[in-house]
Amino acid sequence: MSDELKRRIESRRATIDGELVALSNRLHDDPELGWQEHRSSAAVAGVLAAHGFAIEQPYLGLETAFRATFGSGPFVVGFLAEYDALPGLGHACGHNLISAMSVGGAIALAEIAGETGISVEVIGTPAEEGGGGKIELLERGAFQNLDFALMAHPAPVDVAEARPFAVAHWHVRYDGKAAHAAAYPERGINANDAFLIAQLSLSLLRQQLPAGVRVHGVQTRGGEAPNAIPERTEGRWYVRAETMEQLLDLEARVLKCFDAGALATGATLTVTPESKHYAEMRTDLEAQELYRDNAIRLGRDFDVDPVAATMNRASTDMGNVSQIVPAIHPYIGVGGDASNHQPEFAEACVGRAAEQALRDGATALAWTALDVALRRMDATFPPRAE
Numbered sequence: 001m002s003d004e005l006k007r008r009i010e011s012r013r014a015t016i017d018g019e020l021v022a023l024s025n026r027l028h029d030d031p032e033l034g035w036q037e038h039r040s041s042a043a044v045a046g047v048l049a050a051h052g053f054a055i056e057q058p059y060l061g062l063e064t065a066f067r068a069t070f071g072s073g074p075f076v077v078g079f080l081a082e083y084d085a086l087p088g089l090g091h092a093c094g095h096n097l098i099s100a101m102s103v104g105g106a107i108a109l110a111e112i113a114g115e116t117g118i119s120v121e122v123i124g125t126p127a128e129e130g131g132g133g134k135i136e137l138l139e140r141g142a143f144q145n146l147d148f149a150l151m152a153h154p155a156p157v158d159v160a161e162a163r164p165f166a167v168a169h170w171h172v173r174y175d176g177k178a179a180h181a182a183a184y185p186e187r188g189i190n191a192n193d194a195f196l197i198a199q200l201s202l203s204l205l206r207q208q209l210p211a212g213v214r215v216h217g218v219q220t221r222g223g224e225a226p227n228a229i230p231e232r233t234e235g236r237w238y239v240r241a242e243t244m245e246q247l248l249d250l251e252a253r254v255l256k257c258f259d260a261g262a263l264a265t266g267a268t269l270t271v272t273p274e275s276k277h278y279a280e281m282r283t284d285l286e287a288q289e290l291y292r293d294n295a296i297r298l299g300r301d302f303d304v305d306p307v308a309a310t311m312n313r314a315s316t317d318m319g320n321v322s323q324i325v326p327a328i329h330p331y332i333g334v335g336g337d338a339s340n341h342q343p344e345f346a347e348a349c350v351g352r353a354a355e356q357a358l359r360d361g362a363t364a365l366a367w368t369a370l371d372v373a374l375r376r377m378d379a380t381f382p383p384r385a386e
Contacts, residue, residue: 002374005112009366013108013359016051020104020362021355023047027096028350031085034127037064040083041124044099048122051107059124060140065133066124067142070110073117075377077369078146078325079106080318082128092346093129094154094334097358101152101332104362109369118373121146125317130169132275134317138324139276146325148287148372151318152361154349155331156339157304160292162329164281165214165240166247167315169274172198172217172258174267178231188229192222194261194269195233201257214240215254236274240315244279279319284326287372291330294367298360300332314340328368332361 013020023043032040041057041064048068049055057066079102082095106122113120123142127133134143143149153162174195179188202215209215217237223230239254241247255271262269292302318329335353338344348354 002370005116005370006367008112009108009370010363012111013104013363013366016104016107017359019047020100020358023103024096024100024354024358025350027083027099028091028346031090032083033087034084034129034131034133035064037083037126040064040099041066041126044081044083044103044124047103048106052110053106053122057124060137060142062126062133062136064124064126065137068106068122068124069119070106070121071113071119073113073119075117075373076119076121076145076147077109077373078121078123078143078149079103079365080134080149080151080321081122081124082151083124084127084129084131086129086341089341089343090346091349092342093340094345094349095128097154097334097349097354097361098151100358101361101365104358105365105369108362109366112370116370116373117377118370127275128317130274132278132317135276135278135320138320143321143325147376148284148369149321149325149327150287150329150365150369152330152332152365153316154334154340154354154357156336157331157333158295158300158302159304159331160288160295160302161283162281162316162331163313164278164319164329165212165242165313165315166244166280166319167238167240167278168247168251170237170239171272171274172235172237173270173272174233174261175270176229176231176265176267179229181227181229185229189231189266190229191233191265191267192230194265194267195219195222195235196261197264198258198261201260202254205253205257209250210246212242213246213250214238242280244277247277278315278317279323281316281319281329282322282327284328287326287328287368288330290371291328291364291368294371295330295332295360295364298364300360300364304333332357
């Protein structure tokens with residue numbers, strides 16, 4: 001029975017291939033930043049509405065979030081869609097493909113939802129790139145009804161298990177006092193010096209940080225003129241760790257480096273979180289293996305260079321969803337030498353290889369959702385791995 005259902009799912013997906021590619025290309029050509037994805041979220045929801053999904057938008061008070069639902073079965077599958085782009089880089093993380101794969105998988109699975117006891121949802125989740133849209137939705141009650149959540153993320157190569165870091169995002173600001181750098185330097189408080197001291201302190205701290213911890217950022221404002229003592233400097237900094245527990249332990253040590261800049265110069269420090277903390281991914285290991293088997297059946301190759309397979313250790317607010325809902329977040333390869341967050345990767349997220357990844361990803365996600373639903377409704381699927 002399962003093979004016949006999978007054939008029907010794949011056939012249904014094939015009938016909408018043109019729509020899926022058009023959706024992906026539309027998002028790619030019109031990138032919008034987090035919390036501003038009005039055209040993108042409307043486009044994604046619009047394709048689902050055209051195929052019989054009921055749309056709730058805005059969703060839970062978030063203007064660029066939506067929830068699309070189909071069916072009334074007891075087992076609820078949630079496909080997650082991301083569509084925010086990167087400042088200056090567009091869709092260099094491939095969120096155009098994420099949305100199109102989730103839409104394709106959901107529409108294909110809806111083909112057999114009624115006879116299998118499955119309800120299908122697509123949740124449009126804004127601001128993944130640092131804004132924590134899924135965390136905001138979680139705190140407003142989203143995802144609580146799901147029995148299984150899934151999405152696939154573009155990458156250079158196929159990797160079944162995502163291992164994202166937990167991460168904290170900060171906006172850092174120093175306020176000093178302006179003065180003429182040549183005539184009255186003693187009257188100034190140099191906010192740029194404060195940032196330099198903080199960055200030197202962070203560089204020294206890295207020697208004592210555990211393996212796997214990442215501390216990185218950019219200074220977005222350093223001053224306005226070389227002959228004026230900078231009165232304000234700003235930057236954006238991330239701290240990543242293997243687990244949320246480790247992240248919370250390390251935050252105080254990292255913040256002391258920024259305190260050092262203020263202490264040494266007399267500037268005033270303000271650290272503002274840009275989002276709530278992203279958690280590490282808690283992968284449903286059995287579902288992950290089902291995805292891997294389904295992707296191999298479609299011709300995907302997981303026998304890749306071990307170094308390439310570990311390249312995509314970034315962070316995602318999907319980790320927070322996975323803490324409360326059984327979930328997977330596999331990577332699907334689009335080929336080439338570029339990696340995520342490079343301009344060349346944005347180029348790789350359209351074209352022939354990207355379209356093949358879109359077709360395979362949509363089908364593999366739908367097949368995996370079917371496998372998980374049938375096994376769990378039969379009470380033969382083991383509980384999620386702890």
